[in-house]
Amino acid sequence: MKWDALEEEPCSLARTVAVIGDRWSLLILRECFLRIRRFDDFQASLGITRHLLADRLKKLVRFGVLRKIPYQEAPKRYEYILTQKGLDLYPIIMSIVHWGNIHMVDSRGRPMLHQHKACGHMFDPVMVCSECGEPLSAKGVHVHPGPGARRSSPVHAKALGTKVKAG
Template identity: 65%
Template sequence: MKWNDLEQERCSVARTVSVIGDRWTLLVLRDCFLGVRRFEEFQQRLKISRPMLADRLAKLVEVGALKKLAYQESPVRYEYRLTSKGMDLYPIIMAIVHWGDVHMAGKAGRPLLHRHTGCGHLFDPVVVCSECAAGIHAKDVVVEKGPGA
């Protein structure tokens, strides 16, 4: 399996990795969910080279996860906003955050806490069955071939 061919694989993980499978793209997405929208702010926060950042933003725009909107006319400057397709990446980012909080935070503890505006409580993300709402764990799942197999 070649890196450049991942989007052609009949595997949803491989196809997703073809879009978000490098550290800079994941960090750009993290910042998008934290409200960052402008190129200079991404660059300042991430300390990433301009060409690398431009490449990652262009890829996310190309796949439809971000949209590029002009916010200034002279000179033209753009901001990047999550689309509904991009917003659907939130559970992935939250799963990575949770794993990092549990396994990588160290003695200092979690760097950020997440509060649900609906109920006001701090929370941990969980994966639940879309049908019965029971918690999902790897040992509780059997994989079957789907129509795209």
């Protein structure tokens, strides 16, 4: 796999990593979910260089995760708003936050708590089966090749419990 061609791989994880697989893109998304929208606010919050921030925002816009909306004409300035595609990244961001809350906190505890507006309770995100609602774990899931899968390598075939077709 070539790093600059991940978006073309027949793998949903690789294609997603092409969009959000670097630390700055993930941190920009964190800020977006915290309702930061303007270039200068991203820069002030993250301490990122202007060039790097502009590059990552451009990439997130190109992939349709963010959209640019002008808020000032002279000079022209934009807000960066999460699209539906961007909002759909929320479970991913929350999963990463939850992992950090479990494995990376120090003695002071969690840096942020999340409250569910509907019930008022603080919560931890839980991944559940879309069909039965039961919590999911890596050991409780079988993976099968889908219609978009490429011919598996012998390693993938063994992991998926399938046979590799001879060329």
